[in-house]
Amino acid sequence: MITDVAPYPRSAPAWQVLHGPIHPADLQAEVTRFAASQGLTVAALDPHGLVLTFPDGRGGVTLRWRRSTPERPDTLSHVLPAEPSLEILLDPHPGGADVAQRLAGQLAPRLRRFSQAELDQIVASMPLLSRYAVPSPALEGWAVIFRDHYVENTLGFLLALERAGVPARWIYALAKGDRTHNRDRVHATLLARGCASGVLDNTAINAPDTHADELACALAEVDAFIDTAHAEGRRVLVVDDGGLLAQGYGHADAPRRIDAALELTVSGLKRIASAEVGVPVLNMARSELKTNLGYPEIADSCLRRLRALLPGIKVTGRPVVVIGYGALGSRLAQALRAQGCQIYVVDSDPLALIAAAETGHRTYRTAAEALRTTRPFLIVGTTGEDALCADDLRLLPDGAFLAPFATRDFSILANSQYRPEEIPGMWTLMQFLQGRRM
Known part of the structure; x- marks a missing residue:
């Protein structure tokens, strides 16, 4: 039973604001369930507010909401909302900061x-x-x-996997740790559908010495999923971007093994080929499906994301270094040149360099050679390998933008000596030698 109460004395400004589509009645039901689980009393402040307190009157939180119109659709497509969008204020009472934080943690997945x-x-x-x-x-x-970037297409594939007969509880999705738009929405949706969802961060894999605990926790969850599936008589298929799971869990001497793998990337195939993998591996990376349909879409998405992050940066006439001239790099190079950029291509494969040169690009065998020749405002990585080394970093011009469209390319930046500084919603600013920033 929710009763009317007088307004609770306001605390110092330490509130949180949440946004999302939810009916007020559903919001109140969600808050009431939370309060019951925490031993809190719920009282109505007014038609648009609730107060949560402990029975003895000590620290709690005031919650208020109002209708709010989003600035833009929060999906790639325009969809008419089925629920009203609310702006929700959580104002903790003295001593109630922990309660407010836990309530926000419960509401966020429902809203996202x-x-x-x-x-x-x-x-x-x-x-x-x-x-x-x-x-x-x-x-x-x-x-x-399933391990890949958390984007809407990932969600579409996993929904299709459910429709094809794999129950949600037997789907374990892992994000690669990159900051894709709406990754939190993908995570919240998977959990709501009964799938497992976590992160196996490329940074933790590329720099295990400095991320040992994070990596151990992620792999422990993978171990548990494989063990549970095998205990119930199920075989385990890994769909991976980068070959890291197949390389480890498909190895002949692995303490627990998967039963098959499907690899999405060329770099992943190289890693798998160098290991003693004893399970079937399906090659999606070089399939006609990915070559003819996947890569054009990926290149277009990369370019759109790049321009969204650099809306005020002039690109026409400016030099860009593209490291890797494969299926993705060649398409990005062409798209950037169409926008007026001067393209400098780096690749270790002579045939790739010939193809790039015949297209009209300047070509180099190493990043160092390219960086000694030009001062690019943008360096794009598409190799899936270590594309830059410490010596290359010394050649980077101050203020250059680094865009690793294959996550491992600039993995050297995971080294803690480069002091990252987050720019919310956009880039990571890296502090280098002599005060230079990237």
Whole structure:
């Protein structure tokens, strides 16, 4: 029972503000469930507010809400909202900061998950999946570990996997740790559907000495998922970006092994080829599907994201170094040149350099050679390998932008000596030698 109370004395300004689509009645029900789990009393402040306190009157939190119109759709497509968007204020009472934090932690996933209308739009935008996302005996008895970027297309694929017959509880999705837009929404949606969701950060893998605890926790969760699946008679398929799971869990001497892998990247195939992997590996990286359909979409997405992060930066006529001239790098180089950039291509493969030169780009065998020749405002990495070394960093011009579209390319920056400074919602500012910044 919610009763009317007088306004609670306001605390010092330490409030939090949440946003998201939810009906006020659903919000009140969510808050009431939280209060019951914490031993709190809920009282109505007015039609748009609640007060949560402990029975003895000590620290709690005041919650208020109002209708709010989002500045723009929070999805790639325009979808009419099925629920009103609310702005929710959490104002902790003296001693109630922990309660407010826990309440925010419970509300955030509910507010950030995709609505059914948004999920329907994601599915509709991927019609090829609809053709194959039908129950199949081939998937019976399988559990799937999926590791890739957390984007809307990832969610669309996992929804299709459910429709094809893999139950949600046997899907474990892992983000790569990069800051893709709406990664928190993908995570919240997967959890709401009953899938497992976590992070296996590329930074932790590339710099295990400085991220040992983080890496150990992530791998322990993977171990537990594999053990549980095998205990219930299920085989485990890994769909991976980078080959890291297949390399470890598919190794002949691994203490626990997966049963098959599907690799999405060329760099991942190289890692798998160098290890003694004893399970079947399906090659999606060099498939006609990814070459003809995937890479053009990926290149377009990379370019759109780049321009969104550099809205006020002039690019016409400015030099850009593209490291890696494969399926992705060649398309990005062409797209950037179409916007007026001068393109300098770096690749270790002579055939790739010939192709780049015949297209009209300047070419180099190493990043150092390119950086001694030009002062680029942007360096793009697409190799999936270590594209820059410590000596290369000394050649970078002050203020250059680094865009690793293959995550490992600039993994040297995971070294703690480069003092990262976050620019919210955009880049990481790196402090280098002699006061230079990237």
